[in-house]
Amino acid sequence: MLQYDVIIVGAGPAGAIASKTCAEKGLSTLLLEKAVIPRFKLCGGGVSTSALSHLGFGIEKELVERECYGVRVHFKDRQIELKKSSRLAILVSRDNFDSYIVSKAVDAGVVLQEGEKATSIKPEPSKVVVETTKGKYNAKVVIGADGVNSIVSKHVRDSYKPNELGLCIAADIPATNEEVDEYIENAVDIHYGLTKSGYGWVFPKAKHFSVGVAGNLPSMKSPRKIFTHFLETLGFRTDVATHAHLIPYGGYEREVCSDRLILVGDAAGFVDPFYGEGIKYAFISAKLAAERVVESYENDNYTKSALDTYKRSCYNSFGKDLEYSLRLTRLMNKYPDIFFRLLSSNKSVLDEWLEIVAGRMEYKAYIRWLVPRVPYFMLKALVASK
Numbered sequence: 001m002l003q004y005d006v007i008i009v010g011a012g013p014a015g016a017i018a019s020k021t022c023a024e025k026g027l028s029t030l031l032l033e034k035a036v037i038p039r040f041k042l043c044g045g046g047v048s049t050s051a052l053s054h055l056g057f058g059i060e061k062e063l064v065e066r067e068c069y070g071v072r073v074h075f076k077d078r079q080i081e082l083k084k085s086s087r088l089a090i091l092v093s094r095d096n097f098d099s100y101i102v103s104k105a106v107d108a109g110v111v112l113q114e115g116e117k118a119t120s121i122k123p124e125p126s127k128v129v130v131e132t133t134k135g136k137y138n139a140k141v142v143i144g145a146d147g148v149n150s151i152v153s154k155h156v157r158d159s160y161k162p163n164e165l166g167l168c169i170a171a172d173i174p175a176t177n178e179e180v181d182e183y184i185e186n187a188v189d190i191h192y193g194l195t196k197s198g199y200g201w202v203f204p205k206a207k208h209f210s211v212g213v214a215g216n217l218p219s220m221k222s223p224r225k226i227f228t229h230f231l232e233t234l235g236f237r238t239d240v241a242t243h244a245h246l247i248p249y250g251g252y253e254r255e256v257c258s259d260r261l262i263l264v265g266d267a268a269g270f271v272d273p274f275y276g277e278g279i280k281y282a283f284i285s286a287k288l289a290a291e292r293v294v295e296s297y298e299n300d301n302y303t304k305s306a307l308d309t310y311k312r313s314c315y316n317s318f319g320k321d322l323e324y325s326l327r328l329t330r331l332m333n334k335y336p337d338i339f340f341r342l343l344s345s346n347k348s349v350l351d352e353w354l355e356i357v358a359g360r361m362e363y364k365a366y367i368r369w370l371v372p373r374v375p376y377f378m379l380k381a382l383v384a385s386k
């Protein structure tokens with residue numbers, strides 16, 4: 001049976017960065033991926049400038065399908081558009097983007113086994129045994145980077161409850177470059193009010209639009225109907241292949257470690273519940289987990305109590321932000337009319353919020369900025385609607 005210092009299950013952004021970091025520190029590292037790379041991943045493909053700053057290396061120009069400088073927000077009959085002078089995000093196709101990051105991990109010395117699914121994880125006192133569709137491996141520690149339906153997480157915490165999940169339904173709508181330019185060019189379209197929670201999006205890409213609707217799982221009663229109606233309203237064709245995928249919603253206080261196991265990215269539940277950004281937290285948590293694993297390797301201590309410093313590092317790095325994002329999301333879901341009217345009627349409400357996307361403002365500071373201004377903004381919105 002082949003033995004490694006560390007096995008990472010899942011070669012998305014989290015697994016690629018976790019494995020790369022471990023290999024760079026000299027650990028023998030196996031990266032297991034059930035799909036063949038490049039693999040399809042349902043995603044809007046928005047990678048924020050803030051997320052890129054955590055990547056640790058530059059990316060090839062060809063991967064950037066569009067650049068995003070702003071947002072156009074719709075709510076009922078209202079529409080507001082705002083552009084920033086600095087780039088907020090790049091728009092990519094996840095198959096190519098993720099494949100590029102994995103290639104960086106392989107360059108760093110990671111052994112990649114693709115088309116090989118982990119089917120069982122058995123933590124034992126002195127090792128973890130990982131069984132796959134093709135074989136059996138041992139490792140001192142396993143990093144679960146296997147996404148929202150993680151099998152590694154089953155040994156760490158309870159499954160997500162329905163209200164801890166979002167449901168996304170999306171499709172790529174083919175379009176020419178000119179059509180994309182004419183529709184939105186270098187901004188993204190966000191539509192509120194389609195569902196009780198969440199939003200619809202239109203993201204411009206090189207030869208298509210990524211169009212989707214996302215909402216908290218219990219509130220997404222007839223997702224396909226909502227999505228088709230959304231496409232029709234926008235004037236897009238509806239005879240396209242649609243895909244649905246779950247997304248973790250608001251995780252900052254779940255268990256993320258047990259003896260010899262550690263979770264990162266979606267497997268750990270690290271996604272911003274307000275607007276669904278997950279790639280940034282996949283990068284950050286992957287690095288923190290790998291650093292923790294390297295420390296455990298040096299001390300030969302992989303107990304939960306040793307690994308638990310990772311949970312604290314995550315909270316200190318971004319957990320507070322996810323916590324306040326969840327508060328804002330709950331407020332928005334409770335008072336959607338007030339919230340969206342505020343957002344779609346006052347440029348500064350949106351302008352300040354984009355500072356979060358840019359990584360220049362935290363949610364807590366945003367809420368502190370917003371709350372005392374609500375009466376004035378509401379008054380302004382009421383006057384504007386007359």
Ligand SMILES: Cc1cc2nc3c(=O)[nH]c(=O)nc-3n(C[C@H](O)[C@H](O)[C@H](O)COP(=O)(O)OP(=O)(O)OC[C@H]3O[C@@H](n4cnc5c(N)ncnc54)[C@H](O)[C@@H]3O)c2cc1C
Nearest residue numbers: 010012013014034043044045046118147168265266278279
């Ligand atoms: C519709 C949609 C739109 C989104 N849009 C955005 C966006 O625009 N910007 C953004 O930042 N985030 C977005 N997200 C969130 C983002 O996609 C995730 O947060 C991100 O992909 C998490 O990365 P990850 O590496 O943790 O997991 P994943 O990217 O899901 O990767 C997990 C990998 O593990 C593999 N795997 C799973 N099980 C096994 C197994 N048993 N054995 C081996 N391999 C396994 C999978 O094949 C996969 O490659 C979106 C999500 C959805 C669903």
